[in-house]
Amino acid sequence: MADRYPRLPPSGIKVLVVGAGFAGLAAAIECDRKGHSVTLLEKVDDIDEITAIGDIISFDPNGSKAFERWPGVVDAMEAIARQTKWLDLYHHEGKFVTRQSFAHETAWGRRINGHRGHLHRIMYDHAVARGIDIRLGLRVEDYFETDNPPQAGVVLSTGERLGADVVIAAEGVRSRGRKIVLGFDENPKSSGYAVYRAWYPAELIINNPVLRHLVADGDTHQGFIGPDIHFLASSIKNGTEVNWVFTHIDDGNIEESWQFPGKPEEALTYLPGWCPVVRELVKATPPGRLIDHKLVYRDPLPTFISPLARIALIGDSAHPFLPTSIQGASQSIEDGVVLAACLELSGRADVPRALRAFEKLRYGRVHRAQAQGPKTRERWHKADWAKVWANPELIHLPREPWLLNFDAEGDAYERYDEVVDVSKGEDKSKL
Ligand SMILES: Cc1cc2nc3c(=O)[nH]c(=O)nc-3n(C[C@H](O)[C@H](O)[C@H](O)COP(=O)(O)OP(=O)(O)OC[C@H]3O[C@@H](n4cnc5c(N)ncnc54)[C@H](O)[C@@H]3O)c2cc1C
Known part of the structure; x- marks a missing residue:
């Protein structure tokens, strides 16, 4: 019987991936597809610790293209994703402004907006089903690379050292891999904003006359725009679950954590004069279902790869995104796709060439996508209403x-030769 998960013949390249978030899982799955030998290290002991957490996350067609190549994944994700092809936008006092349709984007690929934990679980289960060597409960403390022998590796908190041909650091915004890449330790900065995020059953609002229309007739998606705040709400799973998120100025009192609890009464203090739909959605949030999440940011890194080009940063380790870019998750998938393809094209004999090509293919695109986050935030928060x-x-x-109608794998195959030829390589300073 043919393998349910087709993969290229073994490349002989041994890959260590650190972190089983979306970036790490995508890299591991794509490396497996390309015939590389993968070991994935994740610090949590029980994957439920990270697959149960989170709320709404978005994958645009450029990210979901990879899911379509992983048997069964995109359909499973779509089945639990929001079934809307539009966004209704309102003034914060409640007046309807405009409906933005995304229907034409169907030709570009699938938009998957759903519960982060549930989508993450589908991806994790796929990696397990492929037989990828996933080792939970292993915390990476440090990274190393050597010329002779040509290798890279990690040091675990137990002191054990693991070596490979290449290490992919996908441990999120607090990455330890950044030290060897940058040559020094640096911490993420506050973006000046934080986000309240909530997810709860629609039965809590179905009898509220102000909110009933959001859930009575399937899924919905709306945004409310006000000074320095935007509030996004949606109903999902045929209107049976509800989520809302809104940014607020970070007053410095909260931690950078996806689990820091928030209080609805405090959230309401940011929303005086906001329309009843918004305020009622906040008031209806049950205890324990509100997270207050500090948005951290990092300036673009000078590089994503280590001096010997055997360690690569991907996902939030390399480039944390603001939510208004709606690209953080999709770009983390693209990273894994491109790195795996570059390793395929370089072969084991020239892993550093693959990493250099990866960086050239990704650097300009990622930062151009990242720059959209602050732009959209300003477009909303500082809207000139007479003009709007x-x-x-x-x-x-x-x-x-x-950005969206883009196949990262196809692009890597097409441009690899061009970018490995240094004379024709992209000049990062110009991007
Ligand atoms: C718990 C959690 C909840 C989130 N919820 C949302 C959400 O609701 N909406 C949203 O838009 N985004 C959310 N995000 C962020 C979003 O997943 C990322 O911005 C994006 O998907 C890029 O993912 P990533 O894989 O680069 O990083 P992450 O998703 O942060 O994954 C990093 C992984 O590395 C592991 N790790 C970290 N340090 C080590 C180490 N030293 N050794 C081994 N493993 C390590 C972490 O446990 C984690 O699994 C969440 C992230 C986390 C971790």
Whole structure:
């Protein structure tokens, strides 16, 4: 019987991936597809510790393209994703402004917006089903690389050292891999904003006359725009679950954690004069279902790869995104796709060439995508309402084909030769 998970013949390349978030899982699955030998290290003992957490996360067509190549994954994700092809935008006092349609994007691929934990679980289960060597409960403390023998590796908290041909550091915003790549330790900065995030059963609002329309008739998606705040709400799973998120100025009192609890009464203090739909959604949030999440940021790194080009940073380790870019998760998937393809093309004999190509293929694109986050935030938070009422499209999300209608694997195959030829390589300073 043919393998349910087709993969290229063994490349002989041994890959260590650190972190089983979306970036690490994507890299591990893609490396497995390309015939590389993968070991994935994750610090949590029980994957439920990270697959149960989170709320809404978005994958755009450029990210979900990879899911389509992993048998069964994209359909399983789509079945639990929000079934809307539009976003209704309102002024914060409640007046409807505009409906932005995403229907034309179907030709670009699938948009998957769903519960982060549930989508993560589908991806994790796929990695397990492929037989990838996943080792939980192993915390990486440090990284190393040597010329002779040519290798890279990690040091675990137990002191044990593990070696490989290449190490992929996908441990999120507090990455330890950044030290060997940058040559020094640095911490993420506050973006000046934090986000309240909530997810709860729709039965809590179905009898509320102000909110009933959000859940009575399947899934919905709306945004409310006000000074320095945008509030996004949706119903999902045929209107049976509800989530909302809103940014607020970070007053410095919260931690950078996806589990730091928030209080609805405190969230309401940021929303005086906001319309009843918004305030009622906040009030209806049950205890324990509100997270207050500090948004950290990092300036673009000068490089994503280590001096000997055997260790690569991917996902949030390399480039944390603001939520208004709606690309953090998709770009973390693209990273894994491109790195695995570059390793395929370089072969085991020239792993550093693969990493250099990976960086050249990714650097400009990632930072261009990242720059959209602050732009969209300003477009909403500092909206000139006289102009918006005259031209409501001014507050539409930018949905640009260069970003969304993009196949990272196809692009890597197409441009690899060009970028490994140093004379034709991209000049990062110009991007
Ligand atoms: C618990 C959690 C909940 C989140 N919820 C949301 C959400 O609701 N909405 C949203 O838009 N984004 C959410 N995110 C962020 C989002 O997943 C990322 O921005 C994006 O998907 C990029 O993922 P990543 O794999 O680069 O990083 P992450 O998702 O942060 O994954 C990093 C992984 O590395 C592991 N790790 C960290 N340090 C080590 C170490 N030293 N050794 C071994 N393993 C290590 C972590 O346990 C984690 O599994 C969440 C992230 C986390 C960790």
